Amino acid sequence: MMSPDPKQLISQIPSPFIEDLLEITKTIKEHGGEAYLVGGSVRDLILNKIPHEYDLAVSISPEKMQKIFKRTVPTGIKHGTITVLFQDRSYELTTFRKDEDYIDGRRPETVQFGVSLSEDLKRRDFTMNALALDLLEKKLVDEHFGQEDIRNSLIRTIGNPVSRFTEDGLRPVRAIRFVSTLGFTIHPETAEAIETCRSVTAKVSPERIHDEFLKILKSKNPIGGLDLLKKHKTLELFTKTKLYSEDWEKHKNGFSKLLQASERSKLAYFLASCFSEQTWFSDSTLFFKELRFSNQRTKDSQFLVKTLYALIQQKEELRTSPGLRVHLLHPIAQYAGKKELPDWCLELSLLWSAFLNEEPFWLTSAEQEWKKDPPLLLSDLTIDGNLIREKFPELPAPKLGEVLRSSLLFVLRDPSLNSEELLLDHIRESL
Template sequence: MIVEKLPTIFQQALPILAKIQAAGFEAYFVGGSVRDLLLGKQPHDVDIATSAYPAEIKSIFPRTVDTGIKHGTVTVLAKSAAYEITTFRTESGYQDFRRPDQVTFVRSLQDDLKRRDLTINALAMDSAGQVIDLFDGLADLRAGIIRAVGIPTERFHEDALRMMRTIRFASQLAFEIEPRTRAAIEQNAELLLKIAVERIHEEWQKLLLGQAVQRGLASFIQTGLYRYCPQMSTCQEPLQKMLTLPVLHFKTVATAWGLFAYLANFSPSKLGDFLKAWKSSNQLIEESREILRALLLMTRRDLKPSELYQFGWPVVWQAGEAANLLGIDLDLNQLHQIYQQLPIKSTKELVINGGILLKNFNLKPGPYLGKILKQLEVEVIEKKVPNHLDSLLARAKQLICSKP
């Protein structure tokens, strides 16, 4: 197969391939960029593999960085971009089920491609657009099949994270996992315990944002991989509930976690502990907890203007997306109109602050000052007091004078 017209991102990299070839070595585009090109997707970057060893690449190009020199990767700095160039290699001795104990640089493209995880990722393309397909990856792309290269068990023993990558691709590409590959995941699912939680979470998040989440989620459950994820071993029921929803599509990971937590009957506190076990960022933890709080109120039809203010529209919108996935008839447009009509959207918009109160009243900095400001903020949101300085000063005076 020949790609007649290469997209700009490949054309810009052609001089790199040409320079390597001029020095007497082979060079190809490989992996995900080739896969995405053939699927009609726009690659974000390109990976280049070569028969030249790292020292030889460094002698060809004047500006390089030893990105992953032990594993054969050198970054070449060109005028318009940086390109990772990796030497063809073989690997052996995966004692930790993640990284090879030994990497051997080779001159054979075939030896390099056969160590890769999936047939759809084991494709190469030369500078003329000729696709090199040694493991029927093109046929699998056309058929929508995800298949391990060679013997699936061997690929998963080399890197157990590949099991999560496989089901992630099922979600992202809406592909079916080939039976032998699926069976190998089921047989080796426990190896996921060997993998860092952060890496598992990264694949899980990509699965949640895929175009066919239910496909990836079904494989996650059926292969038993969920049992070896942090605190997930007892969560088959909420996962199954997610799977049975008529539509399952997430625009944010936090929305997915909020929905999962709702189906699992988690409290916001429980969700926080759960996500800490997943080594989630503090931002994701807090956002997911807020979405769950808002979702719980939505299911009770009890979201007040003051709560819209407290959550902010991004959280309300995400919680509303989750509510709609649950089949809750919620008018997000109406909620947005109510939110837009709030007198203020954040504390920063309040025209009074602690400095103004200190200047106008005989007060000292401390908790009492904060209580006055909070009360004024609440009354502005509830439209009991206009957000005008004179009105707020008058109301502040009343509050201070009424202090026992």
């Protein structure tokens, strides 16, 4: 990879972002300031990627920025950051600063404004993120060999890695995440510092670890980051759960089959691979709670694992239509609704393929089955609780639910039996 031409980099920024960025830069210059595109967006442009967001480093104060731009949000004004809004687009602008007095292993206690761009770039985490692009002068500022490290696919801290990680315990986890998202390798000295600074990483909030963990799962190379999380025992700093069952090595490569899968499927696969089949539910419940996952994410992922294990146990029955209705279509319809059958069946088929390393032989048959719109729920039955009470007044109230479930199972096995007369006969015979 040759040194990039700044003009070429700028030309890669799509409309309307480039117009917004040029307007911001010109406005700041008109008010006697400097502005540079910085950080991950410049790195991504060098890698021929379209950035997800665009951050700028500027020389003027946040208070002045609030005066010269029409729509702003004081996102982190204490640390010099405001967000400038253009319609539905937002840009973070941060005043050149020097961070001082890190105490909690996460944020500087004080920041010093009025410093140079060079001083501002020195405070950043990795060389690949310490690049600045002047959009008006069409110049690329690289004072820490960031381009060279990008060419070599290397993640390296600026300066002493222990010092940088001691300042901010999230940086080691970000380094691990970049292995997954960029496919880069961590420089040996930087990797060694991850181990040295575990006690600082332990100070990071579980919410931030939750975010980084999800980014690793959703990346193009989740195994790279997950292996490093395991190697450095990073997640163990935030959960009492015993992670990585003896089957982890056997199943982890299945992540490569889930690159296009949903977030909940990837989480489910992590649960099935990481915890033993005997204790996965209690272990994952604790893990999700400690890592601050939402109830919905927790329930969705656990439902997928529970259903996957049930399908594996009933493998032979899935070769029949009744088996598919009982063990696959009914549980999904009950949990998510009948409209969701295609999506959830597809997700379970991906999990099956990844976990067992074999094709889901049942998927086509399942699709044919749900297209027939068979009765799958209690609400699909031709009888209900009121009718049963009317026809069988001697039936004890606690048994009503049991009778309804028995009737549904009767119909799941053969949808043609879903008639009032046949179901009532079935109930009579079973009482």
